Amino acid sequence: xxxxxxxxxxxxxxxxxxxxxxxxxxxxxxxxxxxxxxxxxxxxxxxxxxxxxxxxxxxxxxxxxxxxxxxxxxxxxxxxxxxxxxxxxxxxxxxxxxxxxxxxxxxxxxxxxxxxxxxxxxxxxxxxxxxxxxxxxxxxxxxxxxxxxxxxxxxxxxxxxxxxxxxxxxxxxxxxxxxxxxxxxxxxxxxxxxxxxxxxxxxxxxxxxxxxxxxxxxxxxxxxxxxxxxxxxxxxxxxxxxxxxxxxxxxxxxxxxxxxxxxxxxxxxxxxxxxxxxxxxxxxxxxxxxxxxxxxxxxxxxxxxxxxxxxxxxxxxxxxxxxxxxxxxxxxxxxxxxxxxxxxxxxxxxxxxxxxxxxxxxxxxxxxxxxxxxxxxxxxxxxxxxxxxxxxxxxxxxxxxxxxxxxxx
Amino acid sequence: xxxxxxxxxxxxxxxxxxxxxxxxxxxxxxxxxxxxxxxxxxxxxxxxxxxxxxxxxxxxxxxxxxxxxxxxxxxxxxxxxxxxxxxxxxxxxxxxxxxxxxxxxxxxxxxxxxxxxxxxxxxxxxxxxxxxxxxxxxxxxxxxxxxxxxxxxxxxxxxxxxxxxxxxxxxxxxxxxxxxxxxxxxxxxxxxxxxxxxxxxxxxxxxxxxxxxxxxxxxxxxxxxxxxxxxxxxxxxxxxxxxxxxxxxxxxxxxxxxxxxxxxxxxxxxxxxxxxxxxxxxxxxxxxxxxxxxxxxxxxxxxxxxxxxxxxxxxxxxxxxxxxxxxxxxxxxxxxxxxxxxxxxxxxxxxxxxxxxxxxxxxxxxxxxxxxxxxxxxxxxxxxxxxxxxxxxxxxxxxxxxxxxxxxx
Numbered sequence: 013x014x015x016x017x018x019x020x021x022x023x024x025x026x027x028x029x030x031x032x033x034x035x036x037x038x039x040x041x042x043x044x045x046x047x048x049x050x051x052x053x054x055x056x057x058x059x060x061x062x063x064x065x066x067x068x069x070x071x072x073x074x075x076x077x078x079x080x081x082x083x084x085x086x087x088x089x090x091x092x093x094x095x096x097x098x099x100x101x102x103x104x105x106x107x108x109x110x111x112x113x114x115x116x117x118x119x120x121x122x123x124x125x126x127x128x129x130x131x132x133x134x135x136x137x138x139x140x141x142x143x144x145x146x147x148x149x150x151x152x153x154x155x156x157x158x159x160x161x162x163x164x165x166x167x168x169x170x171x172x173x174x175x176x177x178x179x180x181x182x183x184x185x186x187x188x189x190x191x192x193x194x195x196x197x198x199x200x201x202x203x204x205x206x207x208x209x210x211x212x213x214x215x216x217x218x219x220x221x222x223x224x225x226x227x228x229x230x231x232x233x234x235x236x237x238x239x240x241x242x243x244x245x246x247x248x249x250x251x252x253x254x255x256x257x258x259x260x261x262x263x264x265x266x267x268x269x270x271x272x273x274x275x276x277x278x279x280x281x282x283x284x285x286x287x288x289x290x291x292x293x294x295x296x297x298x299x300x301x302x303x304x305x306x307x308x309x310x311x312x313x314x315x316x317x318x319x320x321x322x323x324x325x326x327x328x329x330x331x332x333x334x335x336x337x338x339x340x341x342x343x344x345x346x347x348x349x350x351x352x353x354x355x356x357x358x359x360x361x362x363x364x365x366x367x368x369x370x371x372x373x374x375x376x377x378x379x380x381x382x383x384x385x386x387x388x389x390x391x392x393x394x395x396x397x398x399x400x401x402x403x404x405x406x407x408x409x410x411x412x413x414x415x416x417x418x419x420x421x
Numbered sequence: 422x423x424x425x426x427x428x429x430x431x432x433x434x435x436x437x438x439x440x441x442x443x444x445x446x447x448x449x450x451x452x453x454x455x456x457x458x459x460x461x462x463x464x465x466x467x468x469x470x471x472x473x474x475x476x477x478x479x480x481x482x483x484x485x486x487x488x489x490x491x492x493x494x495x496x497x498x499x500x501x502x503x504x505x506x507x508x509x510x511x512x513x514x515x516x517x518x519x520x521x522x523x524x525x526x527x528x529x530x531x532x533x534x535x536x537x538x539x540x541x542x543x544x545x546x547x548x549x550x551x552x553x554x555x556x557x558x559x560x561x562x563x564x565x566x567x568x569x570x571x572x573x574x575x576x577x578x579x580x581x582x583x584x585x586x587x588x589x590x591x592x593x594x595x596x597x598x599x600x601x602x603x604x605x606x607x608x609x610x611x612x613x614x615x616x617x618x619x620x621x622x623x624x625x626x627x628x629x630x631x632x633x634x635x636x637x638x639x640x641x642x643x644x645x646x647x648x649x650x651x652x653x654x655x656x657x658x659x660x661x662x663x664x665x666x667x668x669x670x671x672x673x674x675x676x677x678x679x680x681x682x683x684x685x686x687x688x689x690x691x692x693x694x695x696x697x698x699x700x701x702x703x704x705x706x707x708x709x710x711x712x713x714x715x716x717x718x719x720x721x722x723x724x725x726x727x728x729x730x731x732x733x734x735x736x737x738x739x740x741x742x743x744x745x746x747x748x749x750x751x752x753x754x755x756x757x758x759x760x761x762x763x764x765x766x767x768x769x770x771x772x773x774x775x776x777x778x779x780x781x782x783x784x785x786x787x788x789x790x791x792x793x794x795x796x797x798x799x800x801x802x803x804x805x806x807x808x809x810x811x812x813x814x815x816x817x818x819x820x821x822x823x824x825x826x827x828x829x830x
Contacts (some may be wrong), residue, residue, distance in 0.1 A: 030477060069505050077501075081504075084493035084500075099483075106486055106778075110564070
């Protein structure tokens with residue numbers, strides 16, 4: 013039995029007209045004899061409407077009750093879409109997370125899928141041609157409703173595709189696919205035909221909001237072929253798959269950026285064992301996500317430590333560091349929120365040298381000063397002044413000739 | 422452990438202000454050390470909004486998907502109200518039908534409760550002081566969501582009270598209780614302190630819409646004390662309980678009426694065995710509710726048969742009867758929609774005579790012609806011309822001195 017999973021976001025199901033377009037897309041694999049599992053988000057605006065209500069009712073609404081509230085959004089979507097399918101004579105029914113069940117942990121509002129029981133789904137696929145599953149939601153071990161966080165429907169879709177060993181998980185969205193960089197910044201940005209899971213992870217973690225990061229982790233873990241494409245066109249989008257020779261032949265796949273960054277510097281910290289732990293353990297405890305850590309070589313038994321945090325976390329970070337000042341014996345705590353990260357991403361880097369120097373050279377030609385550098389196997393990230401972000405993205409995009417389709421070259 | 426079940430309708434939870442009034446009512450039994458199970462309807466207007474959406478999506482929406490859709494209404498109510506309780510430091514949580522579970526048959530849109538598993542509820546009542554349960558809904562044996570029909574939250578409340586052996590099931594509504602008759606018709610109508618289950622059943626089946634009929638059947642079957650009272654006042658309302666000596670001492674408890682009636686007469690029907698079955702079986706098959714059947718004594722082997730049906734069913738009834746005309750050998754099929762039923766109701770009738778003649782005498786004094794009569798142990802019903810309905814109600818109300826509290830007499 014061939015199974016196709018299709019996930020549609022809130023803008024794709026926001027009204028009857030849009031749902032009719034979705035209907036047309038669902039019919040296609042049906043005509044090829046496949047069964048279709050459709051995963052839907054809430055109609056756009058609905059989740060925010062419900063959150064707004066909750067905030068009237070309680071200044072700090074209970075997270076478990078918030079999940080019980082907002083899961084109604086997807087329930088409305090799947091019931092209405094199932095009605096539409098049934099009115100067309102298509103054998104269909106809706107399914108909620110608890111009816112499958114999709115089990116998650118108890119982290120209300122940001123739950124993680126722990127298991128999906130595929131037996132009931134497989135049984136239902138004998139009687140129905142289309143199952144319409146509520147995305148974004150799950151149930152914990154006590155049958156309380158949970159949600160998977162913003163973008164969680166992507167993860168629902170990929171996890172269902174993994175559980176059902178589906179041929180493909182199509183993620184329908186309002187953009188045509190994954191681009192070499194943000195088309196709003198760089199007019200030459202080109203839609204990628206393929207991208208490797210690891211590249212997609214780096215793109216997503218840098219704020220390219222096409223897919224929820226966790227859905228890509230899931231896809232990688234279970235080797236699910238994910239096809240990111242547009243609800244509003246018939247063009248093929250971008251396949252997110254495991255690496256292949258073809259991808260490795262390409263030096264760089266994309267340029268990503270992240271403006272939600274701030275740099276913190278501790279000057280003249282005592283350079284002794286345990287000092288890093290003394291700094292970063294209290295930050296981790298408060299769930300502050302520290303990225304890019306750089307430590308200068310020690311001088312007079314003193315060193316400067318610099319790292320980045322999300323901008324919203326600058327205040328709590330400074331507060332914690334102030335309380336540690338004596339213990340770590342630093343002179344000054346400096347911070348700068350006018351910074352941005354720009355990254356060059358590509359699995360091809362693994363087998364090629366000279367990528368970093370090519371990036372640095374391109375930036376220097378535009379007089380863009382690099383404040384910090386960090387590298388991984390498939391990514392080079394530079395911290396720069398925020399005002400240069402767009403210029404840096406365009407410069408790097410051109411330097412690596414991303415406007416040209418190197419797969420075809 | 423003392424348990425109080427409180428059910429609130431859509432108008433009682435329609436906004437934050439109303440829910441705050443509900444909150445005050447929930448706090449009272451808590452202060453007495455009781456646990457409270459609150460059963461809520463959807464915020465008023467919400468169910469109709471959802472049904473309106475469904476009708477846009479499909480001209481004849483699938484009943485199972487309709488239930489999946491409209492159950493979101495109660496889910497929103499219970500999540501919001503639980504947030505409100507929690508924000509006040511009250512140990513509370515919401516519960517949906519499937520989380521208990523409340524099992525029903527598969528009659529989507531008008532399902533009947535088959536069982537309630539009280540084990541989980543009792544366990545939760547050890548950890549929580551208030552459980553906020555979604556009314557109106559259940560799950561069938563396949564875990565599909567069902568609804569109990571209009572007014573179904575009453576039945577949810579009574580069934581939960583029965584399952585938990587609660588002290589009382591309080592039904593909060595927008596009227597102060599059950600009246601001797603419709604206060605809109607009769608200014609002398611008086612709120613009853615107590616009413617017997619059977620009387621309440623007769624009142625409800627005559628269109629007194631204070632309680633869903635099935636909830637009263639449930640209350641009677643499991644002997645649940647039901648207290649019908651107002652959300653918007655602190656006055657006690659009406660206790661619906663099993664009969665007691667005090668009730669039997671009262672001749673008549675109330676006057677009910679029903680304008681949704683039509684009279685059908687078949688003239689000169691062949692008076693032979695099986696002719697009644699030939700008429701009424703096809704009507705029953707089409708689920709037409711036949712009431713008040715009268716057959717005149719036979720003459721020349723022919724008889725007239727008269728009965729009433731709901732007005733909306735006149736057309737289908739006539740159509741069926743026309744098709745039977747030859748078989749039953751009747752001369753004419755007459756119908757009259759300008760009729761109404763007026764009933765005198767009271768368990769006291771069982772032990773008293775003269776109630777019927779007192780009713781007939783009162784009506785005749787006002788020159789109201791009685792077109793049909795039917796009687797049961799606790800009810801006398803007269804079919805009259807519709808235009809006399811209000812006059813008849815007032816006349817009977819006065820004839821049985823219902824404006825005076827006979828319990829106190």
